[in-house]
Each structure stands twice: as structure tokens, then as C-alpha cells.
Amino acid sequence: MTGAKLTISSKNYSSWSLRGWLLCRMAGLDFTEERVDIDDPDTRQELLLLSPSVLVPRLTHGGVTVWDTLAIAEYLAEIAPEAGLLPKDQGVRAHCRAISGEIHSGFYNLRSALPMNLKARHDRFKIFSGARPDVERIKTIWSECLKTYGGPYLFGDLTMADAMYAPVCTRFRTYAVDLAPEQQAYCETIFEWPLMQEWTEGALAEPDEIIELEVEF
Structure with missing residues (x-):
């Protein structure tokens, strides 16, 4: 699959950009990255023309443009079923979609209280x-999935759910969230994932002056 473009913003701060990038790489999509600064007025006008929600990531592939992360995941699952973004079993697939949708549309307090920042560490x-119920709910999701499907990823093998929850792993590390052993092991598995390490290297190389964007939290 060639000729694709993925529009993203800060690798250090943008959790949604991370999710979209991981999903595209997992699907084996050959794409180029386009970086934008949402605070720039010209970029804002461009995004308003290309993406009514003014959000990144935005995937352009052939004649298709998709700018919602979960929609990108579903699109990639359709065009690259061999990538395994969704489990093969129908019931498990529904579970994967459910928890992916939950992180996509919920956990607002967690996003506000623990913004993604790969460069930061708080002992x-x-x-x-207000954010504690969100944290506990995510811990419950992880523990239930790991127990049910045996790990090391949420559904045994890598799926879209791991891309959706990867930024949460970084938040828990940044803000020293206390985790049960199986939850910590899952985070370590995500950190050791070569794609995650590649993204992190790019994030650490960004200038420190980048402004945190509320739209990305």
C-alpha cells in the first residue's frame, strides 16, 4: 500500500497522533509524515479546509481522507485484514472494539489531569x-483483558486496542501511577515495542519549546 500521507502534530504531546501513527505502521501502510503546528493561523486554515474537526491525525490514502483515529483504525482493518488490527473471533472482536471506543470517547478527566509528555517524569x-475513577477503570480494563486473553498484549496478540492504550502507558509512567504487577508488565511490553521506541526517539528529539495543545489531550 503506497501513496499515503499521515498528518500529525507533536510526537511528544499528541496522544492522538501517536495512535494514528501506530495504527498505520501496524497495518503495513507505506506513508509519509506531514507535521503541522495547530497554533499557526495558516495551518489552521488549511486544516479547516481538509478536516472540519481541525484535529490530527489525518490519513490521506488514494482518494480517501480519514481524520478520526478510530475511523482510521477501522479503515485500516478493512484494507489490511491480514495485519490483525482486530481479533479473528467475532466476540473477541466486539470486545476489542468496545474498549477501543471507550478510550476514544471517554476519560476526559484523565486526559486533562495527565496530559501526554514523553519527556517528563514525576516521582x-x-x-x-475527578481523574481517579478514570485511572481505576483503565486498570480494570487492562487486568480483565490480560487475564482473559493471556497477554502479553490486551488481546494476546497486537491489535488496535494496544495502539489506543499506548499513550495511557506513557501517561502512567510520566506521572508515576501505581500499577499492579500485570498492569506494569503490560506497560513494559508497550515500551519495548519497536514501533513505540521509534516514536519515542522522535519525541525526545523535538525542541523543548513546543507548546502543549489542549486539543490533543
Whole structure:
């Protein structure tokens, strides 16, 4: 699959860009990266023309343009079924879609309280009370999946769910969130994933002056 372009923003701060990039790489898509600065007025106008939601990532592939991360995941699963973005079993596939949709549309308090920042590390960080239920819900999702499907990834093998939850792993590391052994092991598996290491290298190489974008949280 060639001729694709993925529009992303900061590799250090943009959790949605990370998800879209991981999904494209998992699908074996041959794509070029286009970086944007959403704070730039000219870029904003361009994005308004190409993407009504003014959000990244945005995948352009042939005559198709998709700018929602979950829609990108479903599109890639359709054009590259051999990549295994979704489990083969129908029931397991439904479960994978359910938890992927949950992180896609929910956990607003967690996004606000623990923004992605791959360069930062906090030995201690007090999570405000509104975000704690989000943290506990994610821990429950991970533990249930790992117990049910045996790990090392959420559904045994890599799926779209791991791309969707990879930024959460980085948040938990950045803000020193206390995890059960199986949850910590899952995070370590994600950190050791070669694609995740490649993205992290790019994030660490970014200038420190990049402004954090609320739209990405």
C-alpha cells in the first residue's frame, strides 16, 4: 500500500497522533509524515479546509481522507485484514472494539489531569479526585483483558486496542501511577515495542519549546 500521507502534530504531546501513527505502521501502510503546528493561523486554515474537526491525525490514502483515529483504525482493518488490527473471533472482536471506543470517547478527566509528555517524569504526582475513577477503570480494563486473553498484549496478540492504550502507558509512567504487577508488565511490553521506541526517539528529539495543545489531550 503506497501513496499515503499521515498528518500529525507533536510526537511528544499528541496522544492522538501517536495512535494514528501506530495504527498505520501496524497495518503495513507505506506513508509519509506531514507535521503541522495547530497554533499557526495558516495551518489552521488549511486544516479547516481538509478536516472540519481541525484535529490530527489525518490519513490521506488514494482518494480517501480519514481524520478520526478510530475511523482510521477501522479503515485500516478493512484494507489490511491480514495485519490483525482486530481479533479473528467475532466476540473477541466486539470486545476489542468496545474498549477501543471507550478510550476514544471517554476519560476526559484523565486526559486533562495527565496530559501526554514523553519527556517528563514525576516521582510523585497527586492525581485530582475527578481523574481517579478514570485511572481505576483503565486498570480494570487492562487486568480483565490480560487475564482473559493471556497477554502479553490486551488481546494476546497486537491489535488496535494496544495502539489506543499506548499513550495511557506513557501517561502512567510520566506521572508515576501505581500499577499492579500485570498492569506494569503490560506497560513494559508497550515500551519495548519497536514501533513505540521509534516514536519515542522522535519525541525526545523535538525542541523543548513546543507548546502543549489542549486539543490533543
